Amino acid sequence: MDNSNVALITKMVLEAIEQQKSSAENGYLVPVGVSARHIHLTQEHVEALFGEGYQLTKKKELMGGQYASNETVTIVGLKLRAIENVRILGPVRSKSQVEVSATDAIRLGVKAPIRESGNTAGSAAVAVVGPKGVIYLNEGCIIAKRHIHMAPKDAMAAGVHDGDIVSVKADNERGTVFNHVQIRVDDSFTLEMHIDTDEANASKIATGDTVRIIC
Incomplete structure (x- = not known):
């Protein structure tokens, strides 16, 4: 490697360090x-709600390979308090999960804990209503961290x-x-x-x- 290349690489490294310092200081x-309320579903639950063999349809691309689907459902909490038109995010997951705000949780009458997505153990129960059926999640309703x-x-x-x-x-x-x-x-x-x-x-x-x- 000649001196000009060494000098160029050194300059680039120093600029990167200065940029990181500036970012840390400012x-x-x-x-x-x-993020509005939404739900993630397993394929089994998609079919229970929309019919055998049903596949989610894409409305809008999101990051990380996810997408907002065209399909929505109604979520129902204690005392039959409900929120309609809750968007399903795809693709399907290995476990169903409902993400709501604290205000939504009060409206539903459920005690949804603040959790990282995917950590649903012991979280709030909720029912989900689709055009072709209903499912009941013993746990799965959270407020996303x-x-x-x-x-x-x-x-x-x-x-x-x-x-x-x-x-x-x-x-x-x-x-x-x-x-x-x-x-x-x-x-x-x-x-x-x-x-x-x-x-x-x-x-x-x-x-x-x-x-x-x-x-």
Whole structure:
């Protein structure tokens, strides 16, 4: 390797280090996606709700190979309190899961815990009604823990790792600081922090706004 190549590589490395220092000092900027209530279903449950052999149809592509489907269902909590038009996200999963806000949980009359997606053990029970049938989940209704999706390059630039817990700040008129934000890193992810509708409304944040990782 000649001296000119060595000098170029050294310059690039130093610039990357300075960029990471600047990000750490000023706070790494992250766009926000506000996540509305939705449901993930197994294929067995899709068929129970929509009919034998039924396949979800795609409405909108999401990150990580997921998509919003055209299909919706009604979720029913205690005392037959219901919320209609809950969007199904595909593709199908190995376990069904309902994600709601705290306000939704009150409306349904269920005690949904704050959990990372997929951690449904001992969570709230809920019924799901489709056009062709009904299923009852003994557990599976949660309030999703706020989190940031990142590709590995974003995590490196921000100086964080998969599973880290950070705080972020919204520099708007509310000036809200969110603690206990989990970092989730995967090659398929696009940089975005996910909060639910309650958190968004309280902090006056909309999809497309940005926040900064502060620690």
